[in-house]
Amino acid sequence: MKSLTIRRPDDWHLHLRDGDMLKGVTPESTRDFGRAIIMPNLVPPVVTKANAEAYRDRILAAIPEGADFEPLMTLYLTEATDPVDVIAASKAGLVKAVKLYPAGATTNSASGVRDFDKVRGVLEAMAEAGLPLCVHGEVTDADIDIFDREAVFIDRVLDPLRRSTPGLRVVMEHITTEEGVAYAASVGPDLGATITTHHLIINRNHILVGGIRPHYYCLPVAKREKHRLALRKAATSGDPTYFLGTDSAPHVDPLKETACGCAGVFSSTNTMSCLAHVFEENAALDKLEAFASLNGPAFYRLAPNDATITLEKQTDPVEYPAKIETGDGPVTVFDPGYPLHWRVV
Ligand code: DOR
Numbered sequence: 280m281k282s283l284t285i286r287r288p289d290d291w292h293l294h295l296r297d298g299d300m301l302k303g304v305t306p307e308s309t310r311d312f313g314r315a316i317i318m319p320n321l322v323p324p325v326v327t328k329a330n331a332e333a334y335r336d337r338i339l340a341a342i343p344e345g346a347d348f349e350p351l352m353t354l355y356l357t358e359a360t361d362p363v364d365v366i367a368a369s370k371a372g373l374v375k376a377v378k379l380y381p382a383g384a385t386t387n388s389a390s391g392v393r394d395f396d397k398v399r400g401v402l403e404a405m406a407e408a409g410l411p412l413c414v415h416g417e418v419t420d421a422d423i424d425i426f427d428r429e430a431v432f433i434d435r436v437l438d439p440l441r442r443s444t445p446g447l448r449v450v451m452e453h454i455t456t457e458e459g460v461a462y463a464a465s466v467g468p469d470l471g472a473t474i475t476t477h478h479l480i481i482n483r484n485h486i487l488v489g490g491i492r493p494h495y496y497c498l499p500v501a502k503r504e505k506h507r508l509a510l511r512k513a514a515t516s517g518d519p520t521y522f523l524g525t526d527s528a529p530h531v532d533p534l535k536e537t538a539c540g541c542a543g544v545f546s547s548t549n550t551m552s553c554l555a556h557v558f559e560e561n562a563a564l565d566k567l568e569a570f571a572s573l574n575g576p577a578f579y580r581l582a583p584n585d586a587t588i589t590l591e592k593q594t595d596p597v598e599y600p601a602k603i604e605t606g607d608g609p610v611t612v613f614d615p616g617y618p619l620h621w622r623v624v
């Protein structure tokens with residue numbers, strides 16, 4: 280039997296939601312992960328230090344007894360965000376990043392930013408404090424093809440934004456293109472990029488060939504195969520720029536399996552099995568720890584977890600539930616499309 284012991288991984292981009300969904304999905308992350316950057320796109324969003332404190336308490340209450348898990352909170356950047364409140368939340372150790380959603384880019388992003396001049400003061404205060412900006416990097420212009428929205432965002436928004444705010448630390452969230460990989464590689468230590476589990480495994484054919492697969496639909500949408508291969512190369516390289524952010528984003532099945540389905544792939548349950556499979560396929564199992572457990576904390580200027588996990592490769596496929604049941608309804612678990620043999624023991 281093959282086995283691999285690595286530092287306990289962290290998830291640098293996670294949606295836990297609220298209420299019954301929060302209670303249902305939290306144990307799926309606390310099993311394998313030590314920490315997670317928690318996305319603030321609730322309705323209404325987590326905008327202030329007080330909002331983040333209250334949300335953190337609700338998350339802590341949903342963590343199973345005995346689990347070793349720390350939620351790292353973020354604030355949702357709006358055009359009305361107060362720099363003083365953001366810096367107070369950061370200084371208190373409560374908030375580890377601020378999330379930028381271009382208005383209308385994705386689920387619950389209506390309160391996001393339209394006019395970047397309105398957030399200049401916040402971004403400058405963040406640059407001074409070293410507080411990272413996590414960026415959903417897609418333009419929202421109706422005339423830009425959805426498969427081009429990431430590459431256009433880099434040129435039209437991200438690069439100008441970074442140049443006009445020297446010192447701003449940025450995480451390009453869930454990159455999906457070779458342009459994203461290349462831009463991240465070109466910048467240096469003040470810019471990191473997260474990569475999801477599912478974007479290492481699916482391309483756009485998985486969503487559309489042979490019938491439409493709503494459980495593979497997410498934003499940014501999966502791109503062509505050459506982009507998936509670029510993401511694989513980046514993730515398995517060991518380069519400290521790239522780290523795991525699952526973007527695990529639960530929606531109940533009736534909201535996915537419908538004429539206008541929600542965007543989001545739920546992968547918390549089996550991410551480590553999927554990643555071990557991917558890294559083994561790329562002959563890079565020795566780089567899994569860097570991607571899942573070391574590069575993220577280094578970017579966020581935190582120590583890696585002291586605890587470890589062990590993955591073992593077994594002959595029989597690992598059984599994962601097709602769905603998890605939450606108080607809100609069933610949530611389908613990401614299906615990589617092949618049997619998984621690596622298991623966290
Ligand atoms: O697929 C996605 N789902 N992409 C996002 O950016 C948001 C997320 C969600 O909150 O459901």
Ligand code: ZN
Pocket residue numbers: 292294318526528
């Ligand atoms: Zn997300």
